Amino acid sequence: MPDDTDGGIEARVGETLRETDATVAVAESCTGGLIGSLLTDVPGSSDYFDRSVVTYSYDAKRDLLAVDRETLDEAGAVSESVARQMARGVRDTADTTWGVATTGVAGPSGGTAETPVGTAYVGVAYAAPWGTGDSSTWVERYEFDGDRTTVKDEIARQALSDLRDAVQRRA
Secondary structure, three states, X not given: OXXXXXXXXXXXXXXXXXXXXXXXXXXXXXXXXXXXXXXXOOOOHHHOXXXXXXXXXXXXXXXXXXXXXXXXXXXXXXXXXXXXXXXHHHHHHHOOOEEEEEEEOOOOOOOOOOOOOOEEEEEEEEOOOOOOOOOEEXXXXXXXXXXXXXXXXXXXXXXXXXHHHHHHHHO
């Protein structure tokens, strides 16, 4: 789990976004709005935070983020490819510098042998200036232990940590 000293990861992400004059939007499935809540716990977050879209169902992922039906059918919602499309979709529909997405199995049920409870994918998408061809997306798979609330919290904080790392790499 990321280190939450010095004001918490949400404050450090905010500082990093502010320093780079960047904005972020979030697409949340398994975290159910927790990332947006953490970001808005920081005073002045309106300087860089645009929105959090909770897309829990397949229909919501398709309707609000343009995740394609074929990917949902073939890979399922808890997959690298869906996290990638969610991160790109929220970045592009919000027209922000960064998009972050979470999809996973918070438990206590719903896991499989391939995707056990506690599995999450975090996607981070960057929008480079038009014409540069430098836009990119990263997705990481994680496994967390604990009850549902603990797993959701760890996923949300990991997503913020991944965002901060990505912003710092691009700075």
